[in-house]
Amino acid sequence: MAEKVILLDFFASMFGMRVRVALAAKGVEYEFREEDLPNKSQLLLQSNPIHKKIPVLIHNDKPVCESLIIVEYIDEVWNQKYPLLPSHPYQRAQARFWADYIDKKLYDAARKTWTKSGEELEAGKKEFVEILKQLESELGDKAFFGGESFGFLDVALVTYTAWFHTYEKCGGFSIGEHCPTLSAWVKRCLEIDFVSNSLIDPTKVYEFALKIRKVFGIDTS
Numbered sequence: 001m002a003e004k005v006i007l008l009d010f011f012a013s014m015f016g017m018r019v020r021v022a023l024a025a026k027g028v029e030y031e032f033r034e035e036d037l038p039n040k041s042q043l044l045l046q047s048n049p050i051h052k053k054i055p056v057l058i059h060n061d062k063p064v065c066e067s068l069i070i071v072e073y074i075d076e077v078w079n080q081k082y083p084l085l086p087s088h089p090y091q092r093a094q095a096r097f098w099a100d101y102i103d104k105k106l107y108d109a110a111r112k113t114w115t116k117s118g119e120e121l122e123a124g125k126k127e128f129v130e131i132l133k134q135l136e137s138e139l140g141d142k143a144f145f146g147g148e149s150f151g152f153l154d155v156a157l158v159t160y161t162a163w164f165h166t167y168e169k170c171g172g173f174s175i176g177e178h179c180p181t182l183s184a185w186v187k188r189c190l191e192i193d194f195v196s197n198s199l200i201d202p203t204k205v206y207e208f209a210l211k212i213r214k215v216f217g218i219d220t221s
């Protein structure tokens with residue numbers, strides 16, 4: 001059967017980029033549909049009536065929602081090429097634990113680095129760096145979170161790195177200075193073609209962030 005794959009997405013989304021990375025790892029061809037988030041398409045509202053959020057993967061007319069669930073789905077459906085989750089149940093559980101940790105902690109802390117100022121900004125930066133350091137210790141001396149090869153947890157985290165430039169510029173700090181081990185991991189990830197080709201240009205993310213800051217009236221002086 002011919003595969004019909006549609007991705008409802010938004011260019012700067014770290015959640016959407018996870019799906020793009022996973023599809024690229026598997027070499028799956030798909031149709032990318034950019035959503036106007038203030039004016040969502042009927043297809044998005046029908047496909048994700050619960051959360052009404054991107055990304056949504058529509059595979060042969062059947063929608064799958066929530067980025068990490070989509071990445072797992074992709075790994076199971078296109079299982080012949082480039083496995084993302086570890087094969088051992090315990091390691092799979094660990095990878096899921098840390099991906100869940102990223103979702104529960106990192107997004108909110110990261111957001112503070114470019115939407116807050118003053119004390120809230122300082123607290124946000126501290127929190128953000130602490131979370132990255134926690135992730136650094138999980139990485140340890142491995143090349144990737146997945147071990148020798150780029151895997152599920154690498155997918156979950158690497159899309160945030162397209163935002164690192166924005167966090168640093170807006171927050172006035174250097175991630176590399178605090179987290180050299182993680183920065184070396186970022187470099188290794190970007191050497192993989194399907195990763196670097198799937199991540200959006202950090203300067204585009206920054207332009208988008210500046211627009212949002214203007215709308216919210218955040219001081220950009």
Ligand SMILES: N[C@@H](CCC(=O)N[C@@H](CS)C(=O)NCC(=O)O)C(=O)O
Nearest residue numbers: 013015037052053054055066067068
């Ligand atoms: N937990 C979700 C988060 C997805 C999410 O936050 N998507 C945002 C864009 S980055 C969205 O669609 N926002 C539109 C809205 O909330 O109205 C996932 O992992 O897929």
Ligand SMILES: *[C@@H]1O[C@H](CO)[C@@H](O)[C@H](O)[C@H]1NC(C)=O
Nearest residue numbers: 035036038039040041042043
């Ligand atoms: C919202 O989307 C619809 C359909 O895609 C389009 O026809 C309409 O002009 C859009 N409205 C705004 C305010 O952008």
